[in-house]
Amino acid sequence: MSPGESQRSALIVAWRQEPGAVGPDVVRSLRRHFGLDTAAEIEPTDFFSLEGVAIRNDVIQFPVSRFYTCGQSGPLVFLSDAPEANHYEFLSKLLDTATDRFGVTELYTVGAVISAISHISPRRVFGIVNRPELIPRILESGVVTGMDYETPHGGGTSISNFLLWLAKVRGLAGCSLWVEIPFYLAATVDPMASKRMMEALDKGLHLNVDLRAMDIPIAETNQRLYELRTQNKEVARCLELLERGIMLSDEESRTLAAEVIRFLHRR
Amino acid sequence: MTSKGLRIYHRPELTAPEMIAAWPGIGNIGLIAVDTLRQTLHAESFAEIEPWRFFFPRGIVVEKGELTDLHFPRCRFFHTRIGQRDLIFFTGEEQPANDRKSYEMASLILDLCALLGCKRIYTAAAAVTGIHHTAKPRVWAVPNSEDLFPEIKQYPNTVLLSDLEDKGNGGNITGLNGLLLGVARSRGIRGICLLGEIPVYVSGLLTPYPKASRSILEVFGHILGIAPDLGRLDALEQEVDQNIAQFYDLLPAEMRARLDQLRPRSASGETPGGITEDDKRKILQDIEEYFKKGGKGD
Numbered sequence: 001m002s003p004g005e006s007q008r009s010a011l012i013v014a015w016r017q018e019p020g021a022v023g024p025d026v027v028r029s030l031r032r033h034f035g036l037d038t039a040a041e042i043e044p045t046d047f048f049s050l051e052g053v054a055i056r057n058d059v060i061q062f063p064v065s066r067f068y069t070c071g072q073s074g075p076l077v078f079l080s081d082a083p084e085a086n087h088y089e090f091l092s093k094l095l096d097t098a099t100d101r102f103g104v105t106e107l108y109t110v111g112a113v114i115s116a117i118s119h120i121s122p123r124r125v126f127g128i129v130n131r132p133e134l135i136p137r138i139l140e141s142g143v144v145t146g147m148d149y150e151t152p153h154g155g156g157t158s159i160s161n162f163l164l165w166l167a168k169v170r171g172l173a174g175c176s177l178w179v180e181i182p183f184y185l186a187a188t189v190d191p192m193a194s195k196r197m198m199e200a201l202d203k204g205l206h207l208n209v210d211l212r213a214m215d216i217p218i219a220e221t222n223q224r225l226y227e228l229r230t231q232n233k234e235v236a237r238c239l240e241l242l243e244r245g246i247m248l249s250d251e252e253s254r255t256l257a258a259e260v261i262r263f264l265h266r267r
Numbered sequence: 268m269t270s271k272g273l274r275i276y277h278r279p280e281l282t283a284p285e286m287i288a289a290w291p292g293i294g295n296i297g298l299i300a301v302d303t304l305r306q307t308l309h310a311e312s313f314a315e316i317e318p319w320r321f322f323f324p325r326g327i328v329v330e331k332g333e334l335t336d337l338h339f340p341r342c343r344f345f346h347t348r349i350g351q352r353d354l355i356f357f358t359g360e361e362q363p364a365n366d367r368k369s370y371e372m373a374s375l376i377l378d379l380c381a382l383l384g385c386k387r388i389y390t391a392a393a394a395v396t397g398i399h400h401t402a403k404p405r406v407w408a409v410p411n412s413e414d415l416f417p418e419i420k421q422y423p424n425t426v427l428l429s430d431l432e433d434k435g436n437g438g439n440i441t442g443l444n445g446l447l448l449g450v451a452r453s454r455g456i457r458g459i460c461l462l463g464e465i466p467v468y469v470s471g472l473l474t475p476y477p478k479a480s481r482s483i484l485e486v487f488g489h490i491l492g493i494a495p496d497l498g499r500l501d502a503l504e505q506e507v508d509q510n511i512a513q514f515y516d517l518l519p520a521e522m523r524a525r526l527d528q529l530r531p532r533s534a535s536g537e538t539p540g541g542i543t544e545d546d547k548r549k550i551l552q553d554i555e556e557y558f559k560k561g562g563k564g565d
Contacts, residue, residue, distance in 0.1 A: 085365055088320045132333050151326025151338065161327050165337045166319070176334075 010075040010205050011104040013094070013163060015082050016064075019112040020181040020190030022197055025214075026110050027068070027079045029198050033209040034070035036077060040097055041066045047083040047090045057265070065090075067097065075205055076102050082159045091163050095170060107167050107174030108204070109160035110197055112190075115180040116253075118242040119225055123196040126178040128161065130168035134175055141203035143177065177201070182242075184257040188264050191217035221264070228263045235259050272375050275314040278383075279346045284353035285387040286380055287487070290362045290443050294476030296463040297391030297444055298358060299500075300483040305356040307495045310345035314379065318342060321363045321372055342372070344379065349491060355385065362442050369443050373450040380456060388451050388458035389490070391483050392444035395470045397551045399529035400511050404464035404479040406486050407431070409440065411452035415459055422486050425461075461486055468526065468554055469511055477504040522557055525550050 012030070014023030030036065042065035044050060054061045065080035076098060083090040098104035113126065127143040129135055138145055151157055160176045167174040179197045181190045195214040202209050229236045238248055238256040248256065289301035318339035328336040340361035347354050357376060363369045380388065394407045405426055408419040419425060428438055439445065440460055448458040463479025477500045488495050515523065528550060 086368075087323050127332065128327075128329055128334050129332055130334050132331070135332050145332035147329060147332055149327070149329040151328075153326075155326050157324050157327050157337070161334060162319075162324050162337065164334055165324070165327075168334065 009103060009105040010108060011078060011098045011102070011106065012075050012108050012110060012201065012205075013078045013080075013160070014110040015080060015159065017082055018110065019114055019186035020179075020188070020193045022112045022179060022181070022190065022194050023079065023110050025189070025191065025194030026197055026201070027077055029194070029209065029211070029214060030070055030074070030077055030207075031068075032213060033207070034074040036068035036070060039067045039069045039076070040101065042080070042090065042093055042097070046086050048081065049084055065094075067102070069102075074207070075108075076104055087159065087162060088166075091159075091166050094163065095167060095172065099170075099172065105173065107164070107172055108201060109163060109174070109176040110201075111158060111160045111176060111178045112181045112186070112193060113178040114183045114186045116242070116247055117180060117182050118239060119182045119185060119190070119192065119222065120243065121180075121182070123180045123190075123193045125180075125196055125200045127175050127200075128164065128178075129173075129175045130164050131173050134173055138175055138177075138200075138204060141200045143175075143200050143204070175204075183253060184260040185221075187257065187261055189217070189221065191221055224264055225260070228260065232259055232263075272317050272320060272371075273314060273379055274317055275379075277313055279313055279353075281346070281353040281355075281383050282351070283386045284346075284355050284383055285389070286355040286357060286376075286385050287389045287391070288357035288359075288376065288444075288447060289391045290359040292362075292442055292444060293393035293395060293470050294463075294465045294474065294479060296393040296465060296476050296479040296483065297461075299475055299477055299503075300391045300461075300463070300480040300487070301356060302358055303480065303497070303499060304484060304487055304495055305345055305347075305358065307499070308347045308349065308354065308493075310347035310354065310356050312343050312345050314344040316342040316359075316372065316375055321368050322361060323364075349493060352491070354491070355380075355383065359443070369446050370450065373443060373447045376447060377450055377454055377456065380451075381454070385456065388448060388456055389487070390444040390447055390458065390460045391480075392440060392442070392460060392462050393470070393476070393479065394462035394464050395467050396464050397529060397554075398464050398466050399526065399531060400466045400469055400478075400508075400515070402464075402529070402531040404476075404482045406482050407462040407464070408486075409445075409448075409460045409462065410458070411448040411460075412457045415457060419459065421489075423489055424482055425486055466529075467551060472511070472514065474507055474510060475503065477507060522554070525553055 014027050016024055044063045048063040063081040068077040070077060078094060125143045127138040127145040135145055164174050164176045177197060177200055179193045181193045191214060195211055195218060198211055229239055235256060238252050241248060287301055289297035291298050322340050324337040324339050326338040327334060342359040345356040363372050405424050408422060408425045408427060410419060419427060444460055448460050451458045461483050463483045465476045465479050469476060481497055481500055484495055484497055
């Protein structure tokens with residue numbers, strides 16, 4: 001998308017359960033800047049088990065799949081739980097609504113990739129496109145791309161890549177973006193990853209969003225992790241190893257992740 | 268050529284073809300049998316079901332940053348001819364995740380059957396029962412039309428459900444191996460499901476059970492009037508037999524003694540060991556209890 005072109009033709013897709021809460025964080029940031037209006041919704045029937053409800057962080061959840069408009073000219077946003085069944089029909093409905101009702105011509109998905117980095121390391125954003133002509137543009141946004149990859153046997157893939165492929169089949173240009181998340185923040189929040197993702201979207205879509213507000217939760221998380229580090233010698237040792245680029249053992253990784261989650265989730 | 272949900276690479280010239288279909292299931296008995304027969308007869312792929320409606324992708328292919336392909340489980344149709352007899356094989360690498368999708372897939376397969384003038388369908392699967400792993404598995408044949416009984420009675424080593432004392436003519440076949448024939452019945456296409464016996468204590472081991480596939484292949488050999496090369500099952504069968512024997516040796520002596528009562532006594536391996544149906548039921552109850560407790564005994 002070139003500067004000045006309406007961003008309304010772009011769709012940003014974010015999933016609620018993305019590691020590090022990157023999806024909801026990005027949407028929160030867009031809401032802060034543009035103010036979001038609910039524009040459409042995909043009914044949960046057929047796509048989610050409604051035999052009961054999930055409880056997350058002590059709170060009852062319910063699957064929601066909503067389109068939001070960002071003011072007059074901002075991008076269209078879709079925030080949803082990942083469907084549990086009938087994925088093809090769900091994604092087709094998503095694309096039908098985006099293209100037929102909102103005239104979307106470009107798709108960006110927001111995702112996270114779990115990495116063995118420390119929380120003070122810079123986060124890279126990786127991009128996979130469904131048309132080669134998008135590559136120069138995402139490179140300009142500071143996104144790492146150009147890699148060759150094939151899922152190893154038994155590896156599986158993500159709903160974002162399924163969507164990207166369906167978009168490709170329909171001739172809709174798209175890119176799935178993946179920001180690095182330290183593995184021990186995957187089950188909680190990683191505001192630094194969210195900011196890095198927003199920076200990539202901001203540059204790629206010329207959103208001109210003021211991202212300074214995102215520095216506050218970054219500072220808070222870093223402060224909390226600093227406190228944990230000073231209180232817990234094992235955590236301090238593991239973080240130091242990561243900062244020196246040394247891989248942790250499975251046992252060390254599990255311990256670090258468990259301690260971080262316990263500490264950050266303490267009410 | 269693309270029909271809705273089907274991709275047909277080329278349409279072979281067929282005369283009243285018969286279809287043989289299978290999906291993965293317990294012991295992969297049906298799929299191994301059908302795949303072995305398909306390979307033996309050098310059947311060639313001519314169509315497949317577009318998988319994205321039915322399955323979540325297994326993986327991606329990215330080249331220089333561009334998503335170029337997704338890997339899905341494949342559901343393919345193959346064709347071969349034996350003399351004047353046209354045969355279609357269908358093999359699915361995975362079963363759809365829910366009933367609605369399974370029904371849609373069955374309908375799609377039968378749409379192609381109708382297009383090709385298919386007159387008969389066979390599916391193959393597993394029958395979990397109280398046999399011993401050293402016994403030769405029988406084949407349970409379940410037709411979707413009563414007029415197939417006389418034909419089935421000519422099959423070797425085959426029984427109807429009514430021949431089994433504990434089944435009382437009834438039961439169910441889970442998954443597409445059964446559903447396909449149910450939907451076929453509603454469309455007036457006749458078919459038979461061939462179920463190879465697998466010992467109940469082996470069915471939960473997630474191991475293939477080629478011994479039962481062999482029994483099914485022998486029945487297919489009779490139906491088609493051929494002697495398929497079953498030698499390609501030998502290595503797998505030997506390996507699985509060894510693994511099951513090792514598992515068997517790890518069972519508590521008391522449980523093993525109960526299971527030993529199911530051992531065949533005849534040289535052919537076809538006659539169970541002189542126990543009544545009541546004894547067998549009791550043994551199976553004990554086995555079920557044992558495995559419900561996680562194989563830990565009392």
